Amino acid sequence: MKLKLEEIELKYNDAGLIPAIVQDYRTREVLMMAWMNKDALQRTLATKKATFWSRSRGELWVKGETSGNIQQVVSLDYDCDGDTLLLQVLPAGPACHTGHTSCFYRNLMTDDAANKGNITILHDLAAQIKARRKNPVEGSYTNYLFREGVDKICKKIGEESAETIIAAKNNDPEELRYEASDLLYHLAVLLNNQGVTYDELFEVLTKRHTNKRKREY
Known part of the structure; x- marks a missing residue:
């Protein structure tokens, strides 16, 4: 309550x-x-x-x-x-009166050894892909995928999925990290191409996690 x-x-x-x-x-x-x-x-x-x-x-x-x-x-x-x-x-827009997303946009210190990334990179990646689609850049691999279309993007996801599986079967953590990252990137491109957002995925996962289906996985 x-x-x-x-x-x-x-x-x-x-x-x-x-x-x-x-x-x-x-x-x-x-x-x-x-x-x-x-x-x-x-x-x-x-x-x-x-x-x-x-x-x-x-x-x-x-x-x-x-x-x-x-x-x-x-x-x-x-x-x-x-x-x-x-x-x-x-x-609905920037929080800071300067136009920055956050008022905390001026960095005082960063420990490069500890600053290895977090979940926000998924949002940053999605934003980058969205920007590439809206404003194409010459030589951009993302724009190449968009030009080729959904069949090419899905083919790449299939390839990266297979390579991820192989890396896991070979018990190669370093290769698995690399291939899984490629898979996530191509999945992000596919989601954008098909008009699906991370927020919609999060909503589905949250519904599953907060109801009786949580016990199923």
Whole structure:
């Protein structure tokens, strides 16, 4: 059973505010940080649109109300101490007033040894493929596949699937990583070519994972 707001003991600062971290629901990228008071939180829960308190203007503001970059709230969590909120949203546009997707676009430090990639590369790859299809680039292999069409793309998926199987049968982890990556790339091209998105796949997998079918696999 979900708790009601009045049943939760949140810790606001002396100004009656609590920090709210905003994260992209799809990509998991942290988009921004803003402040909420009780009214902003209640408004957010009621409208499912991220609403904050502007300290400079002294009033509530709905994110994207003027720019159109509304943030639809999918979930809202609070931390173990009850002094920070986490909003997972579906953004209609950039979160930052500079036009950047996220307000955190300036890097202070990156550990190259540890920065080996994560799930966001799938979204980056999908975006790259989408961009290639919209704006073809001379010499692009992706554009070559699009020109050849679905039969060629499916043939490549068949080839990469076979090579992935061979790598696994040969107990060659390095080759398996390489071939499986090729397979994922060609699958991403096929999905784009056929008008299917990762989000639609995620929806199917989520439905399977959250109902009785979870016990089947």
